[in-house]
Amino acid sequence: MPIVDQQMTKQTSPNSNPPVRKDFLAAKDFNFFYGKKQALYDINIEIPERQVTAFIGPSGCGKSTLLRNFNRMNELIEGVRHEGDIRLLGKSIYDKSVEVISLRRSIGMVFQKSNPFPKSIYENVVYGLRISGQSKKSTLDEAVERSLRGAALWEEVKDRLHESALGLSGGQMQRLCIARAIANRPKVLLMDEPCSALDPIATVKVEELIRELKKEFTIVIVTHNMQQATRCSDETAFFYLGKLIEFDRTQKIFSNPSEKQTEDYITGRFG
Amino acid sequence: MDNIGTHSLDFFELDHNENTKAMGRSLTNRILTGICVTLSLLTMIPLISIIVLLLKNGLPLLSASIFTELPPAAGMTGGGFGNAIIGTLVMVGLGLAISTPVGILSAIFINEYSQTSRLSRAVRFVAKLLTGIPSIICGVFAFAIVVLPNQTFSAFAGGVALSVLMLPTILLTAEQALMGVQNAYREASYGLGATRFQTIVRVVLPDALPAMMTGIMLAVARAAGETAPLIFTALFSQYWASSLNEPTASLAVLIYNFSTVPFPHQVSMAWTASLVLVAFVTIANVAAQTIFARKN
Amino acid sequence: MSAPTSQSNSLAHYKSGPDFFRLLCWLASAVTVLTLGWIIFKIVESAWPAIHKFGWDFLTSSAWLPNRERFGVFPFIVGTVVSSFVAILMAFPLGLAIAIFLSENFLPAPVRQVIRFVVEMLAAIPSVVYGLWGIFVVIPLSKSFADWMVSVFGGVPIFAGPAYGNSLFTASIVLAIMILPTITAISRNSLSSVPKTLREGAYALGSTRWEAILGVILPSAAPGIVAATILALGRAMGETMAVAMLIGNSSRLSWSIFSPAGTLAGLLANQFGEAQELQVNSLMYAALILIIITLFVNMIGEAVLRYTQHQTAGIR
Ligand SMILES: Nc1ncnc2c1ncn2[C@@H]1O[C@H](COP(=O)(O)OP(=O)(O)OP(=O)(O)O)[C@@H](O)[C@H]1O
Ligand SMILES: [Mg+2]
Numbered sequence: 001m002p003i004v005d006q007q008m009t010k011q012t013s014p015n016s017n018p019p020v021r022k023d024f025l026a027a028k029d030f031n032f033f034y035g036k037k038q039a040l041y042d043i044n045i046e047i048p049e050r051q052v053t054a055f056i057g058p059s060g061c062g063k064s065t066l067l068r069n070f071n072r073m074n075e076l077i078e079g080v081r082h083e084g085d086i087r088l089l090g091k092s093i094y095d096k097s098v099e100v101i102s103l104r105r106s107i108g109m110v111f112q113k114s115n116p117f118p119k120s121i122y123e124n125v126v127y128g129l130r131i132s133g134q135s136k137k138s139t140l141d142e143a144v145e146r147s148l149r150g151a152a153l154w155e156e157v158k159d160r161l162h163e164s165a166l167g168l169s170g171g172q173m174q175r176l177c178i179a180r181a182i183a184n185r186p187k188v189l190l191m192d193e194p195c196s197a198l199d200p201i202a203t204v205k206v207e208e209l210i211r212e213l214k215k216e217f218t219i220v221i222v223t224h225n226m227q228q229a230t231r232c233s234d235e236t237a238f239f240y241l242g243k244l245i246e247f248d249r250t251q252k253i254f255s256n257p258s259e260k261q262t263e264d265y266i267t268g269r270f271g
Numbered sequence: 272m273d274n275i276g277t278h279s280l281d282f283f284e285l286d287h288n289e290n291t292k293a294m295g296r297s298l299t300n301r302i303l304t305g306i307c308v309t310l311s312l313l314t315m316i317p318l319i320s321i322i323v324l325l326l327k328n329g330l331p332l333l334s335a336s337i338f339t340e341l342p343p344a345a346g347m348t349g350g351g352f353g354n355a356i357i358g359t360l361v362m363v364g365l366g367l368a369i370s371t372p373v374g375i376l377s378a379i380f381i382n383e384y385s386q387t388s389r390l391s392r393a394v395r396f397v398a399k400l401l402t403g404i405p406s407i408i409c410g411v412f413a414f415a416i417v418v419l420p421n422q423t424f425s426a427f428a429g430g431v432a433l434s435v436l437m438l439p440t441i442l443l444t445a446e447q448a449l450m451g452v453q454n455a456y457r458e459a460s461y462g463l464g465a466t467r468f469q470t471i472v473r474v475v476l477p478d479a480l481p482a483m484m485t486g487i488m489l490a491v492a493r494a495a496g497e498t499a500p501l502i503f504t505a506l507f508s509q510y511w512a513s514s515l516n517e518p519t520a521s522l523a524v525l526i527y528n529f530s531t532v533p534f535p536h537q538v539s540m541a542w543t544a545s546l547v548l549v550a551f552v553t554i555a556n557v558a559a560q561t562i563f564a565r566k567n
Numbered sequence: 568m569s570a571p572t573s574q575s576n577s578l579a580h581y582k583s584g585p586d587f588f589r590l591l592c593w594l595a596s597a598v599t600v601l602t603l604g605w606i607i608f609k610i611v612e613s614a615w616p617a618i619h620k621f622g623w624d625f626l627t628s629s630a631w632l633p634n635r636e637r638f639g640v641f642p643f644i645v646g647t648v649v650s651s652f653v654a655i656l657m658a659f660p661l662g663l664a665i666a667i668f669l670s671e672n673f674l675p676a677p678v679r680q681v682i683r684f685v686v687e688m689l690a691a692i693p694s695v696v697y698g699l700w701g702i703f704v705v706i707p708l709s710k711s712f713a714d715w716m717v718s719v720f721g722g723v724p725i726f727a728g729p730a731y732g733n734s735l736f737t738a739s740i741v742l743a744i745m746i747l748p749t750i751t752a753i754s755r756n757s758l759s760s761v762p763k764t765l766r767e768g769a770y771a772l773g774s775t776r777w778e779a780i781l782g783v784i785l786p787s788a789a790p791g792i793v794a795a796t797i798l799a800l801g802r803a804m805g806e807t808m809a810v811a812m813l814i815g816n817s818s819r820l821s822w823s824i825f826s827p828a829g830t831l832a833g834l835l836a837n838q839f840g841e842a843q844e845l846q847v848n849s850l851m852y853a854a855l856i857l858i859i860i861t862l863f864v865n866m867i868g869e870a871v872l873r874y875t876q877h878q879t880a881g882i883r
Contacts, residue, residue, distance in 0.1 A: 071771065073767065073770060073771060097290070099293035099294060099297055101773045101775050102290055102293045102773065103773075104771055104772065108771065108772070109771035111764060111768065111771075113764050115762070115765055115768040116768075117765060117769070117783050117787075118765075118786070118787055119786075127769075127782070128773055130782075131296075131772070131773065131774050131778045132292065132293075132773065133292055177768070181771070184773060299775070299777065300776055300777045300778070303777040304673055304776070304777070306664070307667055307668050308668060308673050308674060310661055310664035310665070310668075311664055311665045311669075311682055312682070314661065314665060314682065314689070314747065317744050318685050318688055321692060321696070321697075324703065324704065372595065373595045373598050373599060374599075375595075376592045376594075377592070377595045377596045377599045379592045380589075380596040381596065383592075384589055390596055390597070390600070391596070393600045394599050397600050397602070398599065399865075400862060400865060401602070401603060403801050403802075403805075403861060403862065403865030403869075404606075404805070404858065404861065405804070405806070405807065405832055405857060405858070405861055406805070407805070407807040407835050407836060407854075408606065408610075408805070410835075410839070411839070411851065412605075415609040415610065415612075416609055419847075435602065435606070438599065438602065468588045468589075471588070492691060495693075496692075497693065497694070498693070498694060498807075499694070499808055499832070499836055502808075502840065503835075503836075503840040506840060523693060523695050526695045526696065526698075527695050527698070527808060530702060530812065531702075545695075545696045545699055548693055548696065549691075549692060549693070552691050552692070552693060553688075556691050
């Protein structure tokens with residue numbers, strides 16, 4: 001618990017934002033199994049509100065698995081099982097009263113490979129609104145502009161909203177997927193290596209966007225890129241072999257990690 | 272703990288009806304799933320019905336003598352369909368003898384010699400079209416090129432009809448089989464100084480053989496069950512055939528002929544013949560898949 | 568000098584080997600391509616007297632009277648097209664449902680495996696066995712259903728009575744079962760080639776499973792499903808034995824689907840064995856029409872399928 005206390009004191013002083021909830025999204029004694037294979041071991045983590053939290057760790061350590069449990073995407077895989085709990089704003093996401101489809105609207109997700117639907121840009125953005133029964137044109141139009149502006153894409157596509165999204169560049173597609181996610185007005189935005197398929201310029205744009213978005217959203221980002229983690233995250237969690245090894249302020253993790261394994265990883269001694 | 276209560280609404284603060292709506296959507300979802308699952312399970316009904324009837328009506332007459340005796344004349348009882356089994360085997364064999372070399376050599380040409388030449392593209396196109404040709408057209412063709420000139424229905428005509436039916440299956444599966452051979456093998460063989468012929472015969476064909484056999488078995492299974500190409504090429508016969516150039520019985524045509532007569536014994540025999548035919552076709556299909564599975 | 572000679576001998580052998588073999592393969596390819604031309608040529612040739620005598624009237628005339636040497640296949644063309652469309656109408660929802668069922672995890676994998684096996688078995692059962700089964704199982708069922716329909720909707724021409732056991736409706740039911748595997752197999756392929764990332768994208772935005780299926784997956788797979796349906800239509804049109812055994816083989820046109828009808832393939836199956844002279848030529852003409860219709864339908868189906876492959880290549 002001392003780590004958390006330290007965090008609180010550090011956060012309140014430099015940030016002028018309204019007070020943040022430090023356990024906005026939290027996993028408690030969380031274990032996860034793919035069939036017989038255990039992928040996560042006793043994960044306890046509290047992700048603070050309106051901050052960017054980065055998940056780092058060598059390939060196969062369970063970063064994506066944990067991320068995909070936050071919005072219960074992993075339930076779509078056959079033969080999986082979990083123990084423990086995940087809480088959003090203190091309420092279990094596994095609670096019977098929670099419809100998983102509402103949960104996924106509250107916790108948006110952006111994937112490694114951009115996956116725009118083979119529809120127009122406009123239809124991509126309003127997809128989430130349409131399925132939840134919103135069909136008023138003015139509301140949809142307003143949401144499209146707001147979301148595309150939010151994803152820093154509006155200026156580039158405002159004249160071709162009704163053209164196919166498949167005609168966009170890789171970076172634009174990824175920002176469209178971000179726009180599509182924020183059109184749902186989620187509370188949390190999960191990003192699984194959102195820049196790994198992008199060129200350096202597109203990456204810079206998305207990173208800028210992430211720093212912008214954290215004013216409004218709580219962001220969790222998985223990355224293999226240490227510079228990226230230092231550039232855009234406030235907190236960093238290091239995972240190894242399905243366990244959470246260390247979770248702390250990003251500066252602290254990268255300048256003075258408490259665990260030997262963390263240090264080995266960030267200095268490139270394995271991974 | 273009590274903040275669970277205060278914050279629970281925050282999940283859905285955009286729209287307080289959201290959770291109710293979501294429950295409605297989930298219900299629709301479950302209903303559609305139910306419909307889809309029901310429809311899928313429905314397909315089992317015809318298959319179960321066919322299998323049950325085949326066993327119920329086909330088993331009583333099944334005995335050793337049914338494989339060795341000749342079909343009974345109209346209204347008579349006893350007998351078997353030995354000649355029809357032989358006839359089916361002979362005609363399928365004839366069909367294979369014609370279509371296998373043509374199909375496999377064509378596949379070798381379009382995959383090993385010239386993948387993109389105009390001829391190769393024509394071969395692929397024609398093979399695709401041939402798979403879509405109604406089987407009875409194969410019969411019409413054999414009727415025109417064999418029955419009419421020879422002035423007689425014959426096993427040979429039946430075999431020709433079946434060969435046209437089998438050709439596209441054998442050709443296209445053989446092409447797939449050749450495409451499945453890793454290029455590294457070919458390169459290794461060339462690297463050791465082998466010619467293209469040697470590479471094909473010593474390296475490519477042995478590797479592709481199991482998959483080709485799969486295609487051949489599939490073609491056999493399909494041809495054995497076909498009636499339409501035989502009905503006016505081989506016609507039917509009550510007797511043992513003594514040459515390839517006379518009307519010949521086959522299981523499929525026997526079933527057709529006996530199913531529409533008013534004699535119960537003949538109808539039972541049609542069921543027994545169906546049972547034997549379905550068993551044969553199933554074995555050929557299972558063989559095809561086993562060969563294929565073993566390869567992978 | 569002996570060593571180099573044997574060397575060059577074997578080299579010569581190498582050379583004559585491949586050239587000869589290549590020639591052989593080339594010949595086989597030429598035979599394959601010519602087969603289709605040969606089929607069409609032979610059929611046109613044998614049909615020529617009838618083509619010459621009846622011309623286009625053959626397509627529009629409804630008389631099939633071998634004794635009076637008058638031949639026309641209009642009723643059989645109608646029967647072929649209508650029975651196939653009715654079959655598609657019945658098979659499409661079922662086939663699509665099964666394709667979706669097989670590409671989703673509604674029920675555990677072993678159950679899906681069973682359904683897959685059932686569909687493959689349905690494809691393997693010979694046409695004539697379907698005919699036999701149809702005579703003893705489907706005809707009674709379809710007759711009582713038709714009787715009921717006639718008593719309720721008899722006023723509508725397509726449901727007019729009297730209802731027969733051997734009818735277009737009966738034939739279409741069995742046809743529907745027979746083409747189910749075609750629709751299922753191709754639709755399932757195009758459903759499962761929809762990239763997994765699209766599916767995940769839809770779920771991550773809060774779709775229910777069916778919102779994802781109907782809104783994202785089916786539209787992406789639609790061209791493939793259309794192709795599947797067209798190819799199944801082609802198959803239904805050429806299907807012979809089961810239809811010949813169940814449809815009643817009547818050359819009388821009727822509005823009612825509960826009346827006997829006839830198809831081109833059934834006509835050939837019934838009459839070729841005993842036909843003489845002009846009747847043979849007319850049957851050949853009918854065969855030519857059948858081959859043109861089915862080739863046309865299949866070519867469209869294949870073209871759509873190829874377009875589909877282009878499309879999905881773009882998405883991925
Ligand atoms: N669908 C699955 N079925 C079975 N095992 C899986 C599945 N997905 C992941 N795993 C296993 O779970 C473990 C964690 O995988 P995960 O994808 O979470 O790792 P990761 O940290 O995201 O790796 P990467 O950096 O390569 O994306 C791995 O050992 C992986 O093999
Ligand atoms: Mg990952």
